[in-house]
Structure formats: structure tokens, C-alpha cells
Amino acid sequence: MRRLLLAGSGLLAAIAAASVAFPHAVLSPGDVAEGHAAIEGDCFACHAPFRGPDARCAACHELAGIGSPGRPRFHEALLERACAACHTDHEGRAAPRAVREFRHDLLREDVRGACAGCHLAPADTNHMGLRGECAACHRVEGWKPSTFDHEASFRFDRNHPADCAACHPKGLGEYTCYGCHEHEPAEVARKHRKEGIADFEACAECHRSGEEDEVEGRGEEGDGGRGRRRGRGEGD
Amino acid sequence: MRAVAVHVGLFALLVLASVLARGALRALGLGDWDRLLGIAGSLLILVSFAYSLRKRKIVTRGRPPAYLRLHEILAWTGSVLVLVHGGARFEAALPWVAQTAMLVVVASGLTGKYLLQRAKQDLAGARKEFAAQGLGKEEVESRVLGLALLVQRMTRWRAVHIPLTLLFGVAALAHAMAAMLFWRW
Numbered sequence: 001m002r003r004l005l006l007a008g009s010g011l012l013a014a015i016a017a018a019s020v021a022f023p024h025a026v027l028s029p030g031d032v033a034e035g036h037a038a039i040e041g042d043c044f045a046c047h048a049p050f051r052g053p054d055a056r057c058a059a060c061h062e063l064a065g066i067g068s069p070g071r072p073r074f075h076e077a078l079l080e081r082a083c084a085a086c087h088t089d090h091e092g093r094a095a096p097r098a099v100r101e102f103r104h105d106l107l108r109e110d111v112r113g114a115c116a117g118c119h120l121a122p123a124d125t126n127h128m129g130l131r132g133e134c135a136a137c138h139r140v141e142g143w144k145p146s147t148f149d150h151e152a153s154f155r156f157d158r159n160h161p162a163d164c165a166a167c168h169p170k171g172l173g174e175y176t177c178y179g180c181h182e183h184e185p186a187e188v189a190r191k192h193r194k195e196g197i198a199d200f201e202a203c204a205e206c207h208r209s210g211e212e213d214e215v216e217g218r219g220e221e222g223d224g225g226r227g228r229r230r231g232r233g234e235g236d
Numbered sequence: 237m238r239a240v241a242v243h244v245g246l247f248a249l250l251v252l253a254s255v256l257a258r259g260a261l262r263a264l265g266l267g268d269w270d271r272l273l274g275i276a277g278s279l280l281i282l283v284s285f286a287y288s289l290r291k292r293k294i295v296t297r298g299r300p301p302a303y304l305r306l307h308e309i310l311a312w313t314g315s316v317l318v319l320v321h322g323g324a325r326f327e328a329a330l331p332w333v334a335q336t337a338m339l340v341v342v343a344s345g346l347t348g349k350y351l352l353q354r355a356k357q358d359l360a361g362a363r364k365e366f367a368a369q370g371l372g373k374e375e376v377e378s379r380v381l382g383l384a385l386l387v388q389r390m391t392r393w394r395a396v397h398i399p400l401t402l403l404f405g406v407a408a409l410a411h412a413m414a415a416m417l418f419w420r421w
Contacts, residue, residue: 007402008402012410026328028327030327047417049417050417090327
């Protein structure tokens with residue numbers, strides 16, 4: 001047993017000596033990237049003992065400056081400095097810089113919700129007039145698939161088909177119920193005033209469908225003209 | 237011949253199982269588990285050395301054959317996990333030496349298992365032969381006791397297996413120390 005311990009200690013000492021003399025050959029799991037080639041022989045230039053490489057990246061790489069030209073720079077907005085979660089090295093001189101795809105959940109919450117901070121607003125008609133409401137249809141996992149629950153705002157029916165331009169002539173960011181013979185502004189105003197409703201411009205806030213009896217109230221009587229509503233199914 | 241095939245098969249199965257498991261982990265996007273599997277495999281191998289403690293009477297409870305069985309199962313399983321951890325990477329000498337030494341130790345262990353099995357068969361054959369000569373039970377046992385075959389074979393085998401195990405153990409320890417030194421824990 002004693003001989004074994006002695007032999008083991010000798011072997012360990014020999015490995016330690018070889019590691020110091022030839023660190024790259026004994027310990028390095030592969031060539032470092034081109035940008036790190038000059039410091040390849042100095043392991044501790046990147047690796048802080050027992051704390052790994054994350055602790056020392058920022059000594060050379062200023063966070064605000066990280067990023068490709070023309071691409072959003074987000075490294076300052078990361079929740080934690082865990083460089084090795086996305087980047088690695090020792091994968092060869094020409095290895096890609098990032099080994100994982102960017103994920104929005106790595107960003108601070110305030111930055112994560114501010115889509116326009118990194119993304120340009122789409123210029124198509126679907127998105128005209130929309131500002132900062134991306135999460136209503138899109139998820140951070142990907143632009144597609146996108147979803148929009150139109151029925152939460154207004155339910156289509158035979159008289160109100162899904163003809164976007166009829167209600168959204170200026171883009172999907174805004175709508176109007178005026179423009180067809182049933183909803184002439186003067187007639188709409190007359191009917192609402194007769195009911196004592198003064199604020200009737202935001203039609204879909206109370207009318208979630210074309211059903212005349214389906215009116216969702218938001219307040220009580222005497223609330224400044226918004227009270228004379230009845231909830232769906234509450235009777236006449 | 238069948239016994240040789242079984243032991244060679246166990247070695248081949250070790251390599252095959254690790255290749256399949258590594259491929260499955262990659263396919264499932266669980267490549268990060270490599271490091272954990274290396275730790276788990278090393279721990280299993282370490283626990284399997286309870287057999288050596290029992291054999292040297294440092295541990296006195298339990299039956300040695302049960303410890304030997306445990307040693308075989310845990311060391312084989314642990315080796316699969318370590319192989320999944322290491323894969324076929326040869327860039328750094330230290331982990332490569334550790335992994336190669338481990339494979340040689342597994343091969344040596346399977347050889348020892350085979351030799352032990354054969355020695356037991358020889359012993360049983362000798363007993364049968366002495367009994368067939370009409371010797372009494374006590375006489376058979378006293379002659380068999382003098383049969384040094386088993387002891388000789390296993391002593392020679394241990395002279396190879398233990399130094400190889402030492403090389404593997406020290407290389408694996410140095411690799412673990414280097415990983416701790418350079419990585420974040």
C-alpha cells in the first residue's frame with residue numbers, strides 16, 4: 001500500500017511538471033481562436049484559477065464594444081456575465097465566435113420588453129401605426145409563428161367579415177367603425193347621445209361584435225356618460 | 237471459447253454503449269451533460285473500489301464475492317459514463333492518457349474476470365478428477381488446497397492490473413484537478 005502511494009505521488013508530480021513545462025500539449029483541449037493566438041501559451045491570461053474564463057474576458061473585451069458592425073449591441077444588457085454560456089474557445093483557429101444562439105431571456109427584463117431598442121419596426125401594412133405592442137402577436141422565441149386573437153377585441157360575423165382594410169384603412173394600429181352605411185357618424189352620435197353616452201369614439205371598447213344587444217359596460221350609471229351599458233347576457 | 241467471446245463482448249458493448257449515449261445526448265441537445273457524466277462515472281468507479289477495501293480487510297462487513305460483483309458492475313457502468321464524457325478527443329494528452337488507461341484497465345479487469353472464471357472451472361475439474369480416483373472428501377480437499385494454479389494466475393494478473401489502475405487513477409485525478417483549476421465551479 002505504501003509503495004502504491006509512493007508511486008502514485010511520483011506519477012502525480014511528473015504530470016504536474018509536464019503540465020507546467022508543456023501546458024498546451026498536456027492540458028489544452030484544442031487550439032484557441034485566431035484572436036487569442038498571441039496568448040495561447042499563457043493559460044491564466046483567460047482562466048482565473050477556480051473561477052474559469054468568465055472572470056477575465058472583460059479585462060480585454062469591453063462589453064459596450066462587443067458586437068458585429070450593423071448588429072445590435074446587447075452585451076451590457078445581459079442579466080449576468082456568463083460569457084462561456086454562449087462563447088467558447090479551444091475549438092480551432094477559425095471556430096465561430098458564438099456557439100449558442102442568442103436568447104432574449106438572457107437580457108434584463110427592461111431591455112427584453114423594449115423590442116424597438118434592437119429591432120427596426122416592420123414597414124408592412126400589418127404593422128403600420130403599431131408602437132411597442134409586439135408581444136400581443138409575437139414571442140421572443142421567434143418572429144414566427146405569430147398570433148393575434150382578434151376576437152378578444154372584436155368578433156367577426158356575416159356583416160363584419162375579416163376584411164382588414166374595411167376597418168383598418170390606415171393600418172392595423174388603428175380602426176374605425178365609420179365608413180359603412182350602418183355607422184354614419186351623425187347617426188352613431190345621435191343614438192349614443194339619446195342613451196346619454198357622451199364618450200363613444202372607441203367603439204370596440206363596448207361593442208365586441210356586431211350584435212346590437214352585445215354591449216360590454218365598463219362603468220356604472222352616472223360615470224360621465226359611460227355607464228348606460230349592459231353586460232352580455234344580463235338581459236334587457 | 238464462449239467465455240472469451242462473452243468478455244470481449246462486454247468490452248465491445250462498453251464502447252458501443254458510450255458511442256450511442258453520446259450520440260443520443262447530442263441529438264437531444266444535452267451535450268452539456270458531458271461534464272456531469274464524467275463526474276458521475278468517476279464517482280461510480282471510485283465506489284467500486286470498496287471491493288479493494290474489503291479484500292484488504294479495511295472494510296470487514298459483507299461477503300467478498302458480492303463486493304467483487306459490485307466492483308465489476310460499477311466500474312463497467314462508470315467507464316461507460318466516462319467514455320461518454322470524453323468522447324474521441326485527443327487534443328490534450330492528460331485526459332487522453334486517463335481515458336486510454338481506463339480502457340486498458342477495463343480490458344485488464346475483464347481478463348481477470350475471465351481468468352478467475354477459468355481457475356474456478358479448473359478447480360472444480362480437479363475436485364471431480366480426484367473424487368473419480370476414489371479419494372475421500374477430506375483427501376480431495378487437501379490435494380485441491382495444494383493447487384496453486386488459481387493463486388498463481390491471479391497474482392500474475394494483479395501485478396499488471398494494479399499498476400495500470402494506479403496510472404488511470406492518478407491521470408484521472410490530475411485531469412479533475414486541472415479541470416477545477418481552469419474552469420468555474
